[in-house]
Each structure stands twice: as structure tokens, then as C-alpha cells.
Amino acid sequence: MLRREQIIGIVSSWDIRRYAGGYPVSFLSGGESEGYSVLFTDSRVVGADRPGFPDDFWAYLGPGSNVGEELRAAALARAVEIISTRNFEMQRDKIVKVLFEEPGLIVGGSILFVEVGCRMELQISVLSPWSPGSISTVDTLARSISAFAPDRLYSEKTGQRMDTSQPWRGP
Numbered sequence: 135m136l137r138r139e140q141i142i143g144i145v146s147s148w149d150i151r152r153y154a155g156g157y158p159v160s161f162l163s164g165g166e167s168e169g170y171s172v173l174f175t176d177s178r179v180v181g182a183d184r185p186g187f188p189d190d191f192w193a194y195l196g197p198g199s200n201v202g203e204e205l206r207a208a209a210l211a212r213a214v215e216i217i218s219t220r221n222f223e224m225q226r227d228k229i230v231k232v233l234f235e236e237p238g239l240i241v242g243g244s245i246l247f248v249e250v251g252c253r254m255e256l257q258i259s260v261l262s263p264w265s266p267g268s269i270s271t272v273d274t275l276a277r278s279i280s281a282f283a284p285d286r287l288y289s290e291k292t293g294q295r296m297d298t299s300q301p302w303r304g305p
Contacts, residue, residue, distance in 0.1 A: 136213060139175040142196040143278025144209050144216070146171035146184050147271040149259040152222070153244075170256065173216045174278040177226055179247060181254065182219040185212075190267050192274040196281035222254050232283050235290030237261050237272060244290065245275065 148169035169184035174196075193209040195201060201209075228249050237243030243258040258275070261268050279287055280296075287296045 136175070136210070136217070139177055140195075141193075141209055141213055142174040142176060142281045143194045143274055144171070144173050144191060144212050145271055145274045145278070146191040146212060146216070147267065148184070148190060149268050149271045150184075150275075151257045151259075152181060152183075153255040153257050171212070171216045172256065172275070172278075173213050174282045175213075176282075179224050179226070179229075179282060180217055180220045181222040181256070182216045183221065185215050185219065190271070192270045194274050194277045196278060224249055224252070224254065226283060229283060229286055232279060232287050233290045234276070234279060234287060234296065236276070237268075239263075243272070245279065246290070 146169070150170040150172065152170050169190075171182045171184050171191075173180040173182075191208070191212055193201065193205055193212070195206065195209060224247055229247055230250060231246075231248040233244070233246040233248070235243040235245075237258045237260055239261055242260045245256045245258070247254045258272060259268055261272065285295075288294065289296050
């Protein structure tokens with residue numbers, strides 16, 4: 135599963151929703167969304183419905199991180215579960231573009247992964263100063279995407295390549 139891959143980041147949060155055709159996938163299937171999980175490795179991005187973990191989970195293990203063995207072990211366990219229940223997977227070398235729209239305090243954001251003939255959209259809830267989890271979700275997503283595909287990361291607002299040399303600072 136992860137023998138030759140390095141985990142860059144994992145986000146499992148109520149603040150992420152997978153979209154298809156402009157609608158949340160849970161809406162199209164008649165169910166209620168429990169959030170979504172995204173795993174970034176050095177070779178692919180994998181998504182799955184949020185497992186039944188008791189809490190949201192964020193782990194950035196990419197360049198510049200200094201996490202302990204306990205968090206690494208927890209991240210590996212979550213990564214294995216995400217891979218085993220995945221409902222989308224894209225190889226990094228096949229991704230043409232990643233469009234990132236940062237969420238704000240009034241309007242949510244999005245991430246669009248684009249391959250030739252395929253696209254995957256994730257919506258991110260609005261940021262809330264009363265919910266540090268929403269800020270951790272976006273921070274971990276931004277850092278993970280920057281490490282995963284810095285040469286393919288574009289701003290949804292401007293269409294320009296994003297400067298990944300600076301850490302995400304929020305809205």
C-alpha cells in the first residue's frame with residue numbers, strides 16, 4: 135500500500151465535501167455527508183468518505199515538518215484506512231492542474247484536481263474564528279498541495295501559478 139511512498143499530508147474533516155456535477159456526492163446519493171478525507175503522498179492523491187474516527191485529523195508530514203513518531207504512526211494508520219476505502223485516486227504525474235480557491239469568512243473555497251478527461255472537486259467550508267478546526271483543515275490542505283504539486287498549483291481567482299515558497303497565511 136505505502137511501501138515506496140512518502141506521506142506528505144492527511145486531512146480528514148467535516149469541513150471538506152466531494153462534489154460531482156455541482157452537487158455534493160452525499161446529496162446525489164440521498165445521504166448526509168460525514169465529511170471527507172484526503173491523503174497526499176509523493177506519488178498520488180487519494181480521497182475517501184470520512185471514516186468513523188472520533189475527531190477530525192490533520193497531519194502535515196512534508197518538507198519543513200517536525201512531527202513526532204506518535205503522529206507519524208497515527209497518520210500511517212489513517213492513510214491505510216483512507217486507501218482501503220478510497221473512492222478517488224489520481225497519480226501526480228497524470229495531474230495537469232490543481233486549482234485552489236482559498237476559503238474566506240463569508241464564502242467557502244475549493245480544490246479542483248484536473249487530469250485529461252477527469253476532474254475531482256472538493257469544497258471547503260467557510261473559515262470560522264470560533265472553529266480552529268476549519269483553519270487547521272485549510273492550513274494542512276494548502277501545505278500538502280504545495281508540497282504535492284508545486285509546479286501544477288494555480289489560484290482559482292487569478293489563474294496564475296501560486297507562490298508555494300511562502301506558507302499559507304489565511305484570508
